[in-house]
Amino acid sequence: MSALLPPADPTGAPPSRRGAAAGRFYRTSEFSLAMISVVGFAVLAVATDFNLLTGGTLGAFFRFLAVPIVIGLAQMVVLGVGQMNLSVGALTGYCAMTAASLMVEHSVPAVLAVGIALGLGTFVGAINGVLVVVTRINGFIVTLATMTILEGLRYGVAGSGTLQGYSPGLQEIGGASLLGVPVIFLVALAVAGLVAFYFRRTVSGRSLLASGGNPFAARLSGISNDRSLVIAHTLSGLLVGVASVLVVAGSGSVNTSIGDDLLLPSFAAPIIGGVALTGGAVSVVGTVLAAFIIRMVDVTQAQFDIDRRWVDLVVGVVVLGAVLIGRIREVVTLRRAGP
Amino acid sequence: MRDLLVAEKLVKTFPGVRALDEATLRMRAGSVHALLGENGAGKSTLIKILTGVEKPDSGRLLLDGAEITVSSPHAAGKIGIGVVHQERNVIPAFSVGENIVLQAMPSRGGIVDRRRVRAEARRCMELLDLDLDPDRPVATLSVAQTQLVEIAKALYLDTKVLLLDEPTASITGDEAERLFTVVRRLVADGRGVLFVSHKLEEVFALCDTVTVLRDGASVLEAVPLADHDRSQIVDLMVGRAQATLTLPERTVEPGTPALELDGVATASGHRDVSLAVRPGEILGLYGLVGAGRTELARALLGLDRITAGTVRVNGTPARIRSVREALTRYRIGYVTENRKDEGVFGDQPVTRNIGVTIWRRLARLGFVPDRRERAVVDTYVDRLGIRLASPGQLAGQLSGGNQQKVSLAKWLAAECAILVIDEPTVGIDVRTKAAFHQLIAELAAGGMAILLITSDLPELVMLADRVVVLRDFAVQGELGNDHDYDRTSQAVIRLIHDDHAGVS
Numbered sequence: 001m002s003a004l005l006p007p008a009d010p011t012g013a014p015p016s017r018r019g020a021a022a023g024r025f026y027r028t029s030e031f032s033l034a035m036i037s038v039v040g041f042a043v044l045a046v047a048t049d050f051n052l053l054t055g056g057t058l059g060a061f062f063r064f065l066a067v068p069i070v071i072g073l074a075q076m077v078v079l080g081v082g083q084m085n086l087s088v089g090a091l092t093g094y095c096a097m098t099a100a101s102l103m104v105e106h107s108v109p110a111v112l113a114v115g116i117a118l119g120l121g122t123f124v125g126a127i128n129g130v131l132v133v134v135t136r137i138n139g140f141i142v143t144l145a146t147m148t149i150l151e152g153l154r155y156g157v158a159g160s161g162t163l164q165g166y167s168p169g170l171q172e173i174g175g176a177s178l179l180g181v182p183v184i185f186l187v188a189l190a191v192a193g194l195v196a197f198y199f200r201r202t203v204s205g206r207s208l209l210a211s212g213g214n215p216f217a218a219r220l221s222g223i224s225n226d227r228s229l230v231i232a233h234t235l236s237g238l239l240v241g242v243a244s245v246l247v248v249a250g251s252g253s254v255n256t257s258i259g260d261d262l263l264l265p266s267f268a269a270p271i272i273g274g275v276a277l278t279g280g281a282v283s284v285v286g287t288v289l290a291a292f293i294i295r296m297v298d299v300t301q302a303q304f305d306i307d308r309r310w311v312d313l314v315v316g317v318v319v320l321g322a323v324l325i326g327r328i329r330e331v332v333t334l335r336r337a338g339p
Numbered sequence: 340m341r342d343l344l345v346a347e348k349l350v351k352t353f354p355g356v357r358a359l360d361e362a363t364l365r366m367r368a369g370s371v372h373a374l375l376g377e378n379g380a381g382k383s384t385l386i387k388i389l390t391g392v393e394k395p396d397s398g399r400l401l402l403d404g405a406e407i408t409v410s411s412p413h414a415a416g417k418i419g420i421g422v423v424h425q426e427r428n429v430i431p432a433f434s435v436g437e438n439i440v441l442q443a444m445p446s447r448g449g450i451v452d453r454r455r456v457r458a459e460a461r462r463c464m465e466l467l468d469l470d471l472d473p474d475r476p477v478a479t480l481s482v483a484q485t486q487l488v489e490i491a492k493a494l495y496l497d498t499k500v501l502l503l504d505e506p507t508a509s510i511t512g513d514e515a516e517r518l519f520t521v522v523r524r525l526v527a528d529g530r531g532v533l534f535v536s537h538k539l540e541e542v543f544a545l546c547d548t549v550t551v552l553r554d555g556a557s558v559l560e561a562v563p564l565a566d567h568d569r570s571q572i573v574d575l576m577v578g579r580a581q582a583t584l585t586l587p588e589r590t591v592e593p594g595t596p597a598l599e600l601d602g603v604a605t606a607s608g609h610r611d612v613s614l615a616v617r618p619g620e621i622l623g624l625y626g627l628v629g630a631g632r633t634e635l636a637r638a639l640l641g642l643d644r645i646t647a648g649t650v651r652v653n654g655t656p657a658r659i660r661s662v663r664e665a666l667t668r669y670r671i672g673y674v675t676e677n678r679k680d681e682g683v684f685g686d687q688p689v690t691r692n693i694g695v696t697i698w699r700r701l702a703r704l705g706f707v708p709d710r711r712e713r714a715v716v717d718t719y720v721d722r723l724g725i726r727l728a729s730p731g732q733l734a735g736q737l738s739g740g741n742q743q744k745v746s747l748a749k750w751l752a753a754e755c756a757i758l759v760i761d762e763p764t765v766g767i768d769v770r771t772k773a774a775f776h777q778l779i780a781e782l783a784a785g786g787m788a789i790l791l792i793t794s795d796l797p798e799l800v801m802l803a804d805r806v807v808v809l810r811d812f813a814v815q816g817e818l819g820n821d822h823d824y825d826r827t828s829q830a831v832i833r834l835i836h837d838d839h840a841g842v843s
Contacts, residue, residue, distance in 0.1 A: 221413070
């Protein structure tokens, strides 16, 4: 406690000591999500007569978790500055189609195609950011427009055809496992680690969160909020590029519908993961765990042949619940802080 | 002692207002300098110029004898001018340490050097004898602790001049005492502190010299505070009134008050507020910014919850749960102080702006015939002398004064019997202002009960029959008004600055 202020602080600041810090950890949404993940996974394993734990099923579980994780992070990054990116799904599809088309129709080497997909995602993300800053139009509208444009461009790459038979090497990596864990899942985890490091430790990442948390205070501290917006959108685009590479490597064929089913999950993961829509706070761990939980719902559906509509209903209710809990927390904190 | 920071003959004009009129501020190293002035005297503008938020039209700034230009808030910090604003400005999710060093995070190759963040934060906090864990999230701190963290932040970049804007507005008396100890320690090290406060008792307890602003000019420049007593300072802050208008004669009927509050407490924090307005009467509600005047108006409109006490309308207890109920059942209208955001629909025609309160009355089977709306609107456009190209003109295109008239007209159209008018003439030119005063007096003469919230002392003294002074969400006192400017204004100011006033 401060030497200047009495320990019995009338404004009600809780005493912060090591023990209290541990107490806080058990109350974090990350901890709740981890519990739900572990318990849910165990229940699902038992319910499937341990079919879930057999090599093939378990591999598939994690293989199809890679893209939702990265796409959730792509959304989380822009949520961090209080923005949204509606173009994540369409951009994933566009980048994936472009990379596949370059390999199939123009015999571009896989390494170059992957580089182009990453660059394309980053470039479109930067355009989103610059448009938001220059026009002062809300990112929701800007990315709604770019989403529609990208859907058109994506169709333009190969019409309604399917692109397949590209680089066997890339597909092999996409299907490979390391000690039984799919490589593309490991890539997604590594990306998550980098994103976490970026937000925790780099000046750029901290500035971005400062802009999201209190733009006025950030400006008074010499942080450029415009710069933060552009960086957030650019980074989001780069992560979308990564997701598109994972899609191309993992699936073996791509068509013009790729990415259509990614927009809602991109929001579901960070929102269930406890990321505030108002900006200023992100949670990589929460986003990854939430993606895991959503994946479990998917697997449950497949395993028990449940009508697809029930899954959407469950995910929808969970998202609504997560947002409500966030709002309740906010109100409680405000009440405690007093008028 | 040498001059540390000098602001010389600063002039700053905003559209229609001369906010600073050759104001001069002269601060010395190693002393605490008070900046005083009533609402609208130019204090905020002066602070904004010193901290690089606004640029002066003319005049110059000197720091340690060298002329400086402060191009941005960040630039101010870099050359040694630190500021702690009235509102808390922290990044809630960040740690104490990160908030302190936010202006220039210690880093290596773009990666935050957390050891140095902690060390630098500890160094800054030591200057204040503040011992907080640098890793602690700032969201877990009390208001007073957060404020000290902000002072530590202001000291991070080798600050020579520290500006404290109303630092005691949201902390308790004990906490304020500790803050003063910190301030004295900072000036003992040769810094200069500019202390802006409305609380005269604090100013006299802490400050060495004082500058008083009035109407944008410095009427007292950098004199030792010991040479003056409180009433001299108050006289200087208040000044003289301008020529008065001839207002219509009014008689206030002695009977039942149109609106009466009895021991009212609200969710926004009011305690035991009692007041009464009779038909034909103008009750002035005075207080400093943040005293709870607008919040009281909001409670009367059902926007904030009333938690205790009784509100009576025409003698009958009233439960006001929504603006619609306030209007239709109790005939209470509210002209907002925030014209742009709450008063008019800028991108809608004037007709819709005025008609909005009476659509229900005008409607036939759910439709509002344009003709009926126009007829009513025309009446009030004429009566208030609203200058329009056509009634279809967008409200946002009108001048400030005419927008304010539109904002008022909709309540007249709704035939309110009780009108709460909040800062009616802020940002309005002098001529329109006079017309507005005339209008308010006429409305009262016509039998309306008016609760006038204003920070403009001449306006208050001219219009109000009685004055209720609010401070910290409670009634500080009530007094009659004989429209003698010097007498009433000084009585009001004394009431505000007196810590031990009872209700007279």
